[in-house]
Amino acid sequence: MFSYRHGFHAGNHADVLKHTVLVHLIDYMLRKDKPFWVVDTHAGGGLYDLTSGYATKSGEATTGVQTLWDLRQQGAKIPEAVKAYLVQVAKVNDGPELHWYPGSPQIAAQMLREGDHLRLFEMHPTEIKLLQEHFASVKRGVSVQEADGFAGLKACLPPPPRRGLVHIDPSYEIKEDYRRVLQTLRDATAKFATGTYAVWYPEVARHESNQFPAQLKRVAAELPKVSWLHATLRVKANPKGGMGLFGSGMFIINPPFTLYDQLAEALPWLVETIGLDEHAAYELEAQQS
Numbered sequence: 649m650f651s652y653r654h655g656f657h658a659g660n661h662a663d664v665l666k667h668t669v670l671v672h673l674i675d676y677m678l679r680k681d682k683p684f685w686v687v688d689t690h691a692g693g694g695l696y697d698l699t700s701g702y703a704t705k706s707g708e709a710t711t712g713v714q715t716l717w718d719l720r721q722q723g724a725k726i727p728e729a730v731k732a733y734l735v736q737v738a739k740v741n742d743g744p745e746l747h748w749y750p751g752s753p754q755i756a757a758q759m760l761r762e763g764d765h766l767r768l769f770e771m772h773p774t775e776i777k778l779l780q781e782h783f784a785s786v787k788r789g790v791s792v793q794e795a796d797g798f799a800g801l802k803a804c805l806p807p808p809p810r811r812g813l814v815h816i817d818p819s820y821e822i823k824e825d826y827r828r829v830l831q832t833l834r835d836a837t838a839k840f841a842t843g844t845y846a847v848w849y850p851e852v853a854r855h856e857s858n859q860f861p862a863q864l865k866r867v868a869a870e871l872p873k874v875s876w877l878h879a880t881l882r883v884k885a886n887p888k889g890g891m892g893l894f895g896s897g898m899f900i901i902n903p904p905f906t907l908y909d910q911l912a913e914a915l916p917w918l919v920e921t922i923g924l925d926e927h928a929a930y931e932l933e934a935q936q937s
């Protein structure tokens with residue numbers, strides 16, 4: 649079984665990028681008064697305690713969300729997309745201290761309206777238990793399944809309201825995940841071409857990770873009339889041959905037209921605020937249909 653536990657990484661630079669994008673994507677879906685689905689293929693535990701256990705061992709949130717949270721407390725000027733993300737983080741924190749970090753299921757759940765639907769898939773025995781407990785009192789609008797998210801996604805598309813956002817966020821602990829993401833995008837877009845698909849991937853010193861953006865673009869190019877957006881946030885130098893996450897990327901198929909400008913403002917600011925050395929950088933590129 650997998651050893652990856654998202655609690656070690658909750659609120660790090662990769663979550664900052666991923667969840668800033670996610671919040672904007674959901675906000676955009678909310679602009680229309682029509683129900684939609686969010687499908688989260690790799691959900692994790694849902695909510696993370698930053699003051700104990702895994703999070704304090706890794707300290708990763710300290711140089712991610714904590715830095716941004718502190719700037720917010722100080723009244724700093726923050727780009728709109730990051731501000732909207734921090735509003736969602738604040739929803740699970742009562743006071744001025746940052747105690748809890750909302751994972752993607754919690755962020756989506758707190759943003760959705762009555763009539764919208766959240767489908768969550770998770771396979772790790774401990775994470776699924778946490779997720780089920782977390783949503784146990786929520787009777788409507790959220791379904792949690794202990795199942796493979798790649799297969800689960802295919803089975804639930806197209807969503808009945810024909811509006812949907814799919815978040816694909818594996819841990820890439822096994823190389824197979826890279827290949828499965830590409831195949832899943834092909835299969836899913838064949839069943840639901842108009843959906844928005846947001847794929848997160850790690851920047852690590854690994855062949856599969858280096859090749860991945862080009863492969864994602866090739867999959868998108870196979871689709872008729874598709875737009876995509878690709879954003880990366882790198883916080884430090886690539887540790888040549890070493891392990892460890894030095895950045896991450898988001899690849900979005902059918903992004904809202906508003907996302908590019910929001911990220912054009914947010915990414916340079918994130919490089920300045922949570923970049924760790926002079927190699928910190930971002931990329932932002934997009935293609936219109």
Ligand SMILES: C[S@@+](CC[C@H](N)C(=O)[O-])C[C@H]1O[C@@H](n2cnc3c(N)ncnc32)[C@H](O)[C@@H]1O
Binds near residue numbers: 666753
């Ligand atoms: C990066 S974490 C998810 C974090 C979460 N999406 C968030 O943003 O808060 C990846 C999760 O996928 C789970 N997982 C791994 N393989 C899976 C699969 N085939 N189907 C569903 N979940 C899987 C792992 O146990 C882990 O909890």
